[in-house]
Amino acid sequence: xxxxNALLEEDKxxxxxxxxxxxxxxxxxGCTLQDLSYDDQLALKRRRLARLFSQIGVxxxxxxHGLEPPWRYRNKAELSFGADQARLTLGFHAARSFWKVVDLxxxxxxxxxxxxxxxxxxxxxxxxxxxxxxxRRHDGLFRFLLVRSSHADETIMLxxxxxxxxxxxxxxxxxxxxxxxxxxxxxxxxxxxxxxDVSEPEELTLVRGRxxxxxxxxxxxxxxxxxxxxxxxxxxxxxxxxxxAEWAAGAASGNAWDVYCGIGIVGFHLAGKYARVxxxxxxxxxxxxxxxxxxxxxxxxxxxxxxxxEDVLADKRFWLLEAKPDLVVVDPPRTGxxxxxxxxxxxxxxxxxxxxxxxxxxxxRDLRLLADGFPSYHLRQVxxxxxxxxxxxxxxxxxxxxx
Numbered sequence: 119x120x121x122x123n124a125l126l127e128e129d130k131x132x133x134x135x136x137x138x139x140x141x142x143x144x145x146x147x148g149c150t151l152q153d154l155s156y157d158d159q160l161a162l163k164r165r166r167l168a169r170l171f172s173q174i175g176v177x178x179x180x181x182x183h184g185l186e187p188p189w190r191y192r193n194k195a196e197l198s199f200g201a202d203q204a205r206l207t208l209g210f211h212a213a214r215s216f217w218k219v220v221d222l223x224x225x226x227x228x229x230x231x232x233x234x235x236x237x238x239x240x241x242x243x244x245x246x247x248x249x250x251x252x253x254r255r256h257d258g259l260f261r262f263l264l265v266r267s268s269h270a271d272e273t274i275m276l277x278x279x280x281x282x283x284x285x286x287x288x289x290x291x292x293x294x295x296x297x298x299x300x301x302x303x304x305x306x307x308x309x310x311x312x313x314x315d316v317s318e319p320e321e322l323t324l325v326r327g328r329x330x331x332x333x334x335x336x337x338x339x340x341x342x343x344x345x346x347x348x349x350x351x352x353x354x355x356x357x358x359x360x361x362x363a364e365w366a367a368g369a370a371s372g373n374a375w376d377v378y379c380g381i382g383i384v385g386f387h388l389a390g391k392y393a394r395v396x397x398x399x400x401x402x403x404x405x406x407x408x409x410x411x412x413x414x415x416x417x418x419x420x421x422x423x424x425x426x427x428e429d430v431l432a433d434k435r436f437w438l439l440e441a442k443p444d445l446v447v448v449d450p451p452r453t454g455x456x457x458x459x460x461x462x463x464x465x466x467x468x469x470x471x472x473x474x475x476x477x478x479x480x481x482x483r484d485l486r487l488l489a490d491g492f493p494s495y496h497l498r499q500v501x502x503x504x505x506x507x508x509x510x511x512x513x514x515x516x517x518x519x520x521x
Contacts, residue, residue, distance in 0.1 A: 123214075126150060126510055129166060133158040139226060146220045147213040149227070149508040156188050160504060163512045167502055170478050174486050174497065180514075181501050185354055188507035192227045192350045193267050193333075196317055197236065199243075199250035199260040206250055208240040208263060216315070217254060227508065232265055235274055235299050239263060242291055251281060253315045259283060261310065262317040264344050269352035270334040273301050275327075277344035279308040279319055292326040304328045306344045318345075336360065338386050338415050343407055347380045349513075351505040355383075358474070358503045358515060362447060363387040365499065365517045367470055372444035375468075377427050377459070382408035382420060384447050384474075389417045396441050397422040398430045431462040443468040454480030464491040471495055471518040476505075478514050485516060494521040 130151070138144075138152035151159045160182050167180045185191060200207040200219025209222035221240075224233045243260055251258035264277040276295070278288065285307075292305040304327035308319025322345075330341035335348070336356045342348060349355035362384055366374070368391035376385035379397035381404050388395050397408055397420065405424045412420045423430050427450075431437060446468045448455060454477065455463075463471060471488065475481040488495040495518040505513045 129162055130154060133162065142220055142222065142225075145212060146210050146222070147215070148210050148225075150510050152508045156184065156507065159188075159507065160184050163502065163504065163510075166510075167478055167512070167514065170482050171500065174482055174489065176497065176500065182512060183354065183357055183501065183503045185351065185504050185507050188504075189226050190229050191353070191507065192229075193269055193352055194348065194350045195225070195228055195232070195265050197222075197263045197265070199262070201250050201252070206240065206244045206260070208236060208243075219250075228265075229267055229272070231272060231299075231301055232267055232274060235276070235295070235302055236263070236265065238295060238298060239276070239278075242294060246287070256313055262308075264308075264317060266331060266342065266344065268331050268333040268342075270332060273303045273331060274299070275304040275306070275331040275342070275344055276302065277306040277308055277319075277322075279310060279317055281311055282309055285323075288325055296326055302327075304331055304344075308344075335383060336387070338383070338411070340381070340383075340411050341407065341414065342381075343403060345403060346407060347404070348383070349505060354503045354505045354513070358505075358513060359383060359387045361501065361515060362472060362474075363391065365470075365472065366391050366445055368392065369444040373441050374445040375441070375443045375447065377431070377446060377448045378450050379408065379422070380404050380449075381411055382422065384449065385420050386412065386415065386417055388445070388447070389420050392444065393419060394441070395420045396443075398427050399424065400426045426456075428456040428458040428462075431459055431466075434465075437462065437466045442466065445470045445472070447472040447474065449474040450480075452477040452480065455484045460484065460487050460491070463488065464493065467493055467520060469520050473516045473518070474513065475516075476511055476513050478512070481514055481516065485518070488518060495519065496521055 135153045143152045198219050207219045207221035209220045212218040249258040251261040262279040267274045288307045305325045307323045307325050309321040310319045333340045374388045374392040374395045376397045379399045382397045385395040385397045405422045408422045498519045499517040503513045
């Protein structure tokens with residue numbers, strides 16, 4: 119972490135610093151680039167990508183699609199509860215701290231209606247006099263708050279995560295919040311006793327409102343669950359997936375794979391260009407929602423397989439007979455592709471591979487392995503999309519052709 123922070127400060131050195139608009143910069147661990155103009159943020163990200171991709175012989179500039187305006191863009195956030203001198207706090211973790219939570223009145227990355235709801239959640243929970251969960255001591259009650267909003271109609275879904283609590287108290291809280299905020303249409307309650315400080319409930323209950331949040335991304339109507347992964351910046355996500363569809367060669371009688379597919383958004387964008395699209399994901403809730411949303415949008419040629427990518431793709435009958443691919447799109451976790459997934463990709467010999475990643479270092483490592491494999495895959499195009507303005511992160515899309 120210290121090395122990464124030092125490298126970021128070194129990368130920021132050539133640029134003129136500005137006064138950050140957010141009062142929490144330097145305290146909150148989120149926005150590490152707010153002290154640069156947005157144009158300079160994009161320039162910094164281009165430089166970092168150029169340095170990384172030069173390792174695999176890319177000398178041309180990599181375009182980074184910026185977001186305008188670069189504020190209030192996130193449609194989902196995960197906040198933590200903490201305490202400051204026995205006063206309940208709600209916000210993001212402090213910079214370089216796993217324990218301290220910065221109490222936020224507002225976050226300039228979140229839509230204002232979300233911030234207003236969060237203020238009332240904090241006030242209501244403070245009024246209970248009950249404590250947050252203390253990870254070091256493994257005691258307390260309030261752990262996390264997940265919030266997501268619909269880009270389509272600005273409705274909001276909440277999920278409060280606690281250790282075991284009184285159901286009636288949660289219902290009363292939900293009724294209080296929904297009476298004050300008509301755009302708050304869904305409240306879930308997650309319960310976990312896990313020691314690990316992760317927002318993954320062991321039990322999840324719909325307390326009030328709708329089971330799903332209605333949203334729209336590009337041409338597709340979506341139903342979303344509180345734990346659904348969806349890119350948090352709708353405008354940029356639409357650009358990214360439109361580019362995937364544009365770069366895909368298409369094959370009227372062919373197959374496309376959407377590996378690490380989540381709820382299948384990439385596959386949905388490919389469904390009009392291929393006879394069959396196969397989504398692969400390890401999470402059962404993603405597969406369930408993928409099937410629901412495929413049916414909702416009339417996409418009868420999209421099917422889903424649950425399991426870890428390295429396990430599903432180890433079935434040679436699948437990729438040699440039923441689903442031999444013309445295109446494979448991968449969007450792996452930050453760690454990159456599992457070695458056996460790379461071996462399967464080489465064995466399946468698709469004409470095209472597209473790689474989506476928020477970790478360019480892992481991507482460059484994997485692209486080198488695909489270039490050095492048999493058959494060899496050559497990098498034809500690469501672009502980046504700034505899904506995370508004011509942070510050091512950027513989403514990269516690469517297109518590879520089989521040699």
